[in-house]
Amino acid sequence: MTWTAPPRPAAAQALHEAAEAERRANPEAFSLDPDVIVQRAMSHRVADPSELVGDWRPGLEHFLGSAREDGRLNAIGERIMGEQAASKLAFGARVRATLAEHPERAGRVLQPPIVIVGGWRTGTTFLFRLLGTDPRLRAPLPLELTRPWKVAVSSLRERAALTDQLDAAPNPLHLLNPALRSVHDHGPRLAEECVLAMGVDLRSWGFPATVRLDAYASWLATQDLATAYAEYRRVLQLLDDGDGRRFVLKAPAHTPELAHVARTFPGAVVVHLHRDMVETVASGASLFAVFRSTYSDEVDPTDVGRFQLDQTELWLRRAWAFRAGELASHVTLVDVAYSDLVRDPAAVVSAVYAAAGIEPPADLPGFVEAYQRQHPRHEHGAHRYTPEDFGIDPGEVAERFAFLAVDI
Numbered sequence: 001m002t003w004t005a006p007p008r009p010a011a012a013q014a015l016h017e018a019a020e021a022e023r024r025a026n027p028e029a030f031s032l033d034p035d036v037i038v039q040r041a042m043s044h045r046v047a048d049p050s051e052l053v054g055d056w057r058p059g060l061e062h063f064l065g066s067a068r069e070d071g072r073l074n075a076i077g078e079r080i081m082g083e084q085a086a087s088k089l090a091f092g093a094r095v096r097a098t099l100a101e102h103p104e105r106a107g108r109v110l111q112p113p114i115v116i117v118g119g120w121r122t123g124t125t126f127l128f129r130l131l132g133t134d135p136r137l138r139a140p141l142p143l144e145l146t147r148p149w150k151v152a153v154s155s156l157r158e159r160a161a162l163t164d165q166l167d168a169a170p171n172p173l174h175l176l177n178p179a180l181r182s183v184h185d186h187g188p189r190l191a192e193e194c195v196l197a198m199g200v201d202l203r204s205w206g207f208p209a210t211v212r213l214d215a216y217a218s219w220l221a222t223q224d225l226a227t228a229y230a231e232y233r234r235v236l237q238l239l240d241d242g243d244g245r246r247f248v249l250k251a252p253a254h255t256p257e258l259a260h261v262a263r264t265f266p267g268a269v270v271v272h273l274h275r276d277m278v279e280t281v282a283s284g285a286s287l288f289a290v291f292r293s294t295y296s297d298e299v300d301p302t303d304v305g306r307f308q309l310d311q312t313e314l315w316l317r318r319a320w321a322f323r324a325g326e327l328a329s330h331v332t333l334v335d336v337a338y339s340d341l342v343r344d345p346a347a348v349v350s351a352v353y354a355a356a357g358i359e360p361p362a363d364l365p366g367f368v369e370a371y372q373r374q375h376p377r378h379e380h381g382a383h384r385y386t387p388e389d390f391g392i393d394p395g396e397v398a399e400r401f402a403f404l405a406v407d408i
Contacts, residue, residue: 332355
C-alpha cells in the first residue's frame with residue numbers, strides 16, 4: 001500500500017496535542033457513555049429526554065459502542081463523535097418544537113424534489129451544486145441543514161448576515177485537515193448533503209462514512225430508516241419559504257434507501273450517477289481515508305478499501321432491488337454516466353430538467369460555463385489515488401458488481 005495520511009500542518013498538530021492534553025486532564029469531557037451524551041443533548045435547549053424523537057436509544061448505544069471499539073479515535077475524534085451524537089438527538093426535538101410554534105410550516109406541501117444519488121465520487125456534488133445555482137431551485141446550505149430552526153424564523157437579510165459570519169470564521173475541518181479541500185470542498189456558501197440534517201434517531205449512513213464504525217454499519221444495515229426520512233421531510237417543510245422554489249437534494253447515502261426516498265417524496269426525480277466501479281470504490285476509499293485521518297491516527301488503507309468495497313456493493317444491490325419493485329414507479333429515475341457528465345454537462349442538465357418538467361435556463365451552455373468558471377475543477381488541488389493504494393483488486397470488483405445493468 002502506498003497511501004499515507006496527509007501531513008498535519010503545525011497549527012493542526014497543535015490543536016490535536018491540546019485536545020490530547022485536555023483528555024488526560026478531564027477524561028469525562030470526552031466520554032462516549034450514552035447517559036453522559038443524553039445529558040449533553042439536554043444542554044441544546046431540550047427540556048427532557050421524552051422530547052427526543054423516535055426509538056433513539058438503540059442507535060445511540062450502537063453508534064457510541066462502535067466509536068469506542070472500532071473507531072481508533074484520537075482525542076479530537078472522541079470529542080467530535082460525542083458532540084455529534086448529542087446534537088443529533090437534540091436536532092429532531094428542536095425541529096418539532098419550531099414547527100409547533102409555526103404550524104403553517106408544518107402543513108407545507110413540498111414540490112417533488114430532484115434527488116441526486118450514486119456511489120461516492122461519481123459527480124454527485126458537481127451536478128448538485130450546479131443545479132443549485134438556478135434561482136428556481138434550492139440546494140440547502142450547511143446553515144440550513146444544521147440550524148433549520150434558526151433559518152426558518154430569520155429574514156433573508158438575517159440569513160445572509162449569519163452566512164457572512166460563518167464565512168469569515170476559519171473552517172474547523174480545513175484547520176484540522178487541509179487535505180480535505182482537494183477531495184471534497186466545504187464551506188458555508190457551498191450546498192451540502194442531506195445527511196447533515198438526518199439521523200435524529202442515530203440511524204444514518206452518514207456516520208460510518210467518515211469514521212471507522214464497522215459494527216455500527218453492520219447493525220445499520222438491519223435497520224428501518226423510516227423515521228430518519230420522515231423527520232428530514234419535516235426539516236424541508238420548516239425551511240420551505242412558500243416561494244415556489246423546488247428543492248434539489250443530494251446524498252450518496254440515499255442510494256441504499258431509495259424506497260424511503262420514494263415513500264417520503266413521491267413524484268421525485270431521482271438522478272442516479274454511475275462511474276466505472278473500480279474508480280468509484282477506489283476514489284471513495286481515498287476520500288474517506290482522508291476523512292478518517294482527521295479523527296484517528298491509525299488509518300489502515302487496506303481496511304478502508306475493504307469497507308468501501310463491501311458497503312458500495314450493499315448499497316448498489318439495494319438500489320437495484322428497488323428498481324425491480326413497485327415503489328420505483330413512484331419516482332422518475334434518470335441514469336447518468338459520469339463520463340457523460342464530464343464530457344457534456346449541459347446535455348446531462350438538460351435531461352434532468354426534462355425529467356423534472358422544468359424549462360432549462362435560456363442559455364444552458366452559459367449557465368454551465370458560469371458555474372465552472374466560478375468553481376474550476378481541481379481548484380484546491382488534484383485528488384490522486386490508485387486502487388492498489390487501498391488493496392483493491394480490479395478483478396474482484398468486476399466480479400462483485402457484474403449484477404449492474406447500466407451502461408457506464
